[in-house]
Amino acid sequence: MKTPQSIQGFGSIIELVRYFDTEEKCAEYLAKKRWNGNPVCPKCGSEKVYTLKGKTKRYKCGGCREQFSVRVGTIFEASPIKLQTWFLAVYLVTAHKKGISSLQLSRDLCVTQKTAWFMLHRIRYAMGLEPGEPLDGTVEIDETYVGGKETNKPLSKRREGMMGGKGKAAVLGMLDRDGDVVAKHVPDTEKKTVLPIIHALVTKGTTICTDEFPAYKSLRRVYDHQTVKHGAEEYVRGAIHTNSIEGFWSLLKRGIIGIYHFTSEKHLQRYVDEFVFRYNSRTMNDANRFGDMLENVAGRLTYKTLTHGKAA
Numbered sequence: 001m002k003t004p005q006s007i008q009g010f011g012s013i014i015e016l017v018r019y020f021d022t023e024e025k026c027a028e029y030l031a032k033k034r035w036n037g038n039p040v041c042p043k044c045g046s047e048k049v050y051t052l053k054g055k056t057k058r059y060k061c062g063g064c065r066e067q068f069s070v071r072v073g074t075i076f077e078a079s080p081i082k083l084q085t086w087f088l089a090v091y092l093v094t095a096h097k098k099g100i101s102s103l104q105l106s107r108d109l110c111v112t113q114k115t116a117w118f119m120l121h122r123i124r125y126a127m128g129l130e131p132g133e134p135l136d137g138t139v140e141i142d143e144t145y146v147g148g149k150e151t152n153k154p155l156s157k158r159r160e161g162m163m164g165g166k167g168k169a170a171v172l173g174m175l176d177r178d179g180d181v182v183a184k185h186v187p188d189t190e191k192k193t194v195l196p197i198i199h200a201l202v203t204k205g206t207t208i209c210t211d212e213f214p215a216y217k218s219l220r221r222v223y224d225h226q227t228v229k230h231g232a233e234e235y236v237r238g239a240i241h242t243n244s245i246e247g248f249w250s251l252l253k254r255g256i257i258g259i260y261h262f263t264s265e266k267h268l269q270r271y272v273d274e275f276v277f278r279y280n281s282r283t284m285n286d287a288n289r290f291g292d293m294l295e296n297v298a299g300r301l302t303y304k305t306l307t308h309g310k311a312a
């Protein structure tokens with residue numbers, strides 16, 4: 001994750017609230033983050049856009065003649081919640097190192113828990129839109145399983161969405177020791193599932209460290225593949241280890257289980273995205289992390305998609 005240009009210092013939540021004292025200021029800031037002075041039509045992509053006069057800024061596209069506000073085509077579209085409240089939510093979610101529950105967020109923002117839950121999911125969705133960098137340093141690859149134990153579930157719920165025969169959902173993780181982590185919810189950890197993902201994201205010739213899990217075996221054809229033999233109680237051999245990705249897994253699991261009491265795998269990727277975002281922005285301060293998030297809000301997640309859509 002690139003460190004964005006430093007923005008007006010919101011070193012604390014009180015500074016943020018004081019600065020964004022009107023909706024207009026929020027809209028202006030969002031427009032700057034999103035378009036950097038050159039508005040683009042969210043409908044047809046035309047850059048021939050006029051600014052209309054009026055208290056609340058609206059735009060008109062010279063191409064398709066559509067009128068729009070800065071919210072259109074972002075996670076804030078068609079939401080009755082004020083941008084001031086949204087900004088506060090983004091700040092709270094990105095500043096909390098371990099995540100924030102919808103119950104806590106609803107209390108902080110004076111909205112219903114249902115609204116807070118929806119806002120959280122939209123914010124996570126935007127976190128997942130963060131463009132990743134290619135992984136080309138020394139990359140640790142590992143898989144993990146998240147979710148409740150079969151025996152803790154009522155009979156009727158068992159095997160629902162079951163993964164790998166364990167009732168758990170699988171996540172594949174790739175961590176560049178000099179850069180970002182990427183993590184994907186996968187239907188299983190078969191070779192045919194994990195290899196294409198690795199090949200798409202990790203640059204050829206890169207040094208990869210894994211354990212001796214069979215699915216990774218053929219990586220040596222295109223990568224400098226090093227393995228530690230966990231089965232033989234070997235965990236570190238010089239620089240060959242998977243300790244960093246395992247550290248990320250424990251952050252993820254503590255967050256998902258501790259804060260979110262994770263139960264459904266339908267939304268797993270979005271929870272994963274939140275922790276990936278947090279990890280990849282770990283060297284940024286809260287102000288920069290906030291600004292970075294608002295650059296990535298273009299993408300809309302509707303309530304319908306969220307509640308009825310396929311797992312995303």
Ligand SMILES: [Zn+2]
Nearest residue numbers: 041044061064
């Ligand atoms: Zn247009």
